[in-house]
Amino acid sequence: MRGSNYLEIKAMRSRLVAGNWKMHGSLAANRRLLDGLKLGLQATDGVQYSVCVPYPYLAQVEAELKGSDIAWGAQSVSEWPQGAYTGEVSGAMLRDFGCRHVLVGHSERRALYGETDKQVAAKFQAAQGAGLIPILCVGESLQERESAVTEIVVGRQLAAVLDSSGVGSLANAVIAYEPVWAIGTGRTATPQQAQAVHAFIRGVVARQDAKLAAGLTIVYGGSVKAANAKELFAMADIDGGLIGGAALVAEEFIAICAAAAKA
Numbered sequence: 001m002r003g004s005n006y007l008e009i010k011a012m013r014s015r016l017v018a019g020n021w022k023m024h025g026s027l028a029a030n031r032r033l034l035d036g037l038k039l040g041l042q043a044t045d046g047v048q049y050s051v052c053v054p055y056p057y058l059a060q061v062e063a064e065l066k067g068s069d070i071a072w073g074a075q076s077v078s079e080w081p082q083g084a085y086t087g088e089v090s091g092a093m094l095r096d097f098g099c100r101h102v103l104v105g106h107s108e109r110r111a112l113y114g115e116t117d118k119q120v121a122a123k124f125q126a127a128q129g130a131g132l133i134p135i136l137c138v139g140e141s142l143q144e145r146e147s148a149v150t151e152i153v154v155g156r157q158l159a160a161v162l163d164s165s166g167v168g169s170l171a172n173a174v175i176a177y178e179p180v181w182a183i184g185t186g187r188t189a190t191p192q193q194a195q196a197v198h199a200f201i202r203g204v205v206a207r208q209d210a211k212l213a214a215g216l217t218i219v220y221g222g223s224v225k226a227a228n229a230k231e232l233f234a235m236a237d238i239d240g241g242l243i244g245g246a247a248l249v250a251e252e253f254i255a256i257c258a259a260a261a262k263a
């Protein structure tokens with residue numbers, strides 16, 4: 001932890017805890033999970049809660065969460081506004097179902113579906129164009145970390161968006177640092193490892209716009225659970241989390257949100 005000045009600046013930033021359900025769920029299981037979340041999550045100043053669900057369940061989450069203190073969103077979006085793109089879903093369609101957030105450039109999309117930095121940047125732009133808040137995911141693989149190129153990789157992923165949308169676009173976006181080696185592996189980055197990359201990201205943005213960088217919400221993702229959330233969220237540049245596995249268990253997600261509210 002650095003000086004109290006940093007903590008004051010941190011306290012002014014909005015925090016976010018977003019669940020990434022990935023390809024999990026069913027109407028019945030979602031209903032139980034959403035009922036639990038609605039009971040357990042109440043509005044907290046400065047903290048937003050959200051769930052990013054598979055496309056077919058957007059109507060269900062909209063019906064269940066409308067009027068609650070929980071926002072919702074999707075896990076990807078097309079870079080195109082409409083047209084002959086079989087299997088794709090546009091930002092405007094997500095807005096039709098009340099989505100507030102959308103994940104862009106999740107490492108599983110990059111690794112399994114070949115999404116390039118350029119495509120991720122286009123999706124980011126399309127999401128904002130449709131009035132969504134993109135949660136831009138960046139992060140290095142284990143091999144990249146071991147080759148000490150983490151900052152080069154994350155810097156490149158960030159630059160793709162900064163170059164195409166401009167630094168001002170980050171005023172309506174969230175960045176998620178998700179080291180690929182920590183996703184779904186049970187192997188969390190230490191708070192210090194995560195903090196170092198968060199500070200690097202904020203520094204890159206600050207070189208273009210210091211004020212915007214100071215207010216930018218940067219969340220950490222990768223095996224966050226109730227047991228480790230508090231120490232991660234206590235770090236100067238960590239403003240919440242993007243939660244995979246633990247977002248599927250109401251008590252876990254609620255406990256993680258409580259840790260963010262207290263941070």
Ligand code: PGA
Nearest residue numbers: 183184222223243244245
């Ligand atoms: P995890 O996933 O919490 O299960 O590691 C995080 C993510 O992929 O967003």
